[in-house]
Amino acid sequence: MKIRILITLKKGVLDTQGKAIENSLVKNLGFSQLSQVRQGKLVEVEIAETDPAKIKSVVDEICDKLLVNKVIEDYNYEVIA
Amino acid sequence: MKSAVIVFPGSNCDRDAVSACQKVGSKVSKIWHQETKLEDDLDLIIVPGGFSYGDYLRSGAMAAISPVMQEVKRLSKKGVKVLGICNGFQILTEAGLLEGVLLRNKKVKFICRDVLLRVENQNTAFTGKYKKNQIIKFPIAHMDGNYFADPETLKRIEGNGNVAFRYVDVNGNVTDEANPNGAALNIAGIFNDQKNVLGLMPHPERAIDDNTGSIDGLSIFESLLAA
Numbered sequence: 001m002k003i004r005i006l007i008t009l010k011k012g013v014l015d016t017q018g019k020a021i022e023n024s025l026v027k028n029l030g031f032s033q034l035s036q037v038r039q040g041k042l043v044e045v046e047i048a049e050t051d052p053a054k055i056k057s058v059v060d061e062i063c064d065k066l067l068v069n070k071v072i073e074d075y076n077y078e079v080i081a
Numbered sequence: 082m083k084s085a086v087i088v089f090p091g092s093n094c095d096r097d098a099v100s101a102c103q104k105v106g107s108k109v110s111k112i113w114h115q116e117t118k119l120e121d122d123l124d125l126i127i128v129p130g131g132f133s134y135g136d137y138l139r140s141g142a143m144a145a146i147s148p149v150m151q152e153v154k155r156l157s158k159k160g161v162k163v164l165g166i167c168n169g170f171q172i173l174t175e176a177g178l179l180e181g182v183l184l185r186n187k188k189v190k191f192i193c194r195d196v197l198l199r200v201e202n203q204n205t206a207f208t209g210k211y212k213k214n215q216i217i218k219f220p221i222a223h224m225d226g227n228y229f230a231d232p233e234t235l236k237r238i239e240g241n242g243n244v245a246f247r248y249v250d251v252n253g254n255v256t257d258e259a260n261p262n263g264a265a266l267n268i269a270g271i272f273n274d275q276k277n278v279l280g281l282m283p284h285p286e287r288a289i290d291d292n293t294g295s296i297d298g299l300s301i302f303e304s305l306l307a308a
Contacts, residue, residue, distance in 0.1 A: 013184070013229065014184065014187070014227070014229075014263070016184070016185045016186065016187060016188075016189045016227075016263075017185060017189060019189075020189050041138075065146065066138070066142060066143070066146060067138070069139055069142070069175065069182055071181065071182045071229070071230065071231070072182050072184065072229060
């Protein structure tokens with residue numbers, strides 16, 4: 001199955017890149033109605049499993065071991081194909 | 082003293098680290114990151130600066146799971162000294178050998194200049210040659226040096242004397258102006274609880290010769306030699 005993992009910074013963790021993006025959108029491009037821009041990471045991966053419980057266990061393990069730093073990040077995922 | 086400097090794809094301060102070890106008379110060898118065995122009689126392992134794995138995913142994340150890091154963890158548990166400099170500090174936090182994490186600099190800029198530091202704990206194997214609260218000058222060169230940990234962790238680190246160095250002004254005061262990257266509590270470097278692992282963003286190995294502006298970094302290597 002094809003899985004899409006979305007990694008975001010936890011609430012309260014300073015997102016300097018999000019702030020820079022926000023400044024560009026608001027100050028340089030004039031989107032004055034925008035605020036609270038946050039950026040994250042998207043990882044797609046093909047897993048040779050179909051059982052949702054097995055998929056969850058693989059995703060949790062790869063996020064724990066490499067993809068996510070739990071001190072500052074949260075993640076969720078969806079099966080996309 | 083017998084030292085090893087770990088080399089990852091993208092390390093670029095490994096040679097400076099070797100020079101610093103040699104300058105104080107330590108035997109030193111470079112170890113490639115795919116190595117699965119480190120010698121048990123090592124006194125010091127240096128995880129050097131650079132851009133391991135191109136800083137992909139998160140700075141230090143992929144280096145932290147390379148084969149040699151299992152050995153670094155094993156030896157650190159036996160009390161071998163581990164020194165992580167700049168990217169090496171990021172790698173040690175990602176590997177779980179030190180608490181917290183290094184976020185992108187507050188102003189989202191790569192910063193390369195000298196900074197002033199205050200020695201916060203001189204009762205360790207790394208800092209024994211410094212005086213209490215000594216002000217020292219090291220260069221920094223990083224994009225992700227903004228030290229972050231949750232409030233409970235910060236409190237515990239402070240309480241255990243794990244803060245090694247703090248960014249300060251010329252008078253030794255901890256100020257926002259003296260903080261180059263937004264690091265929590267102006268923290269530039271921390272120890273683990275056992276004080277045998279030190280990670281810091283500034284570069285002591287680039288401050289060992291008067292010709293390059295400072296010799297304040299030499300004391301770390303001399304302290305280790307005497308420990």
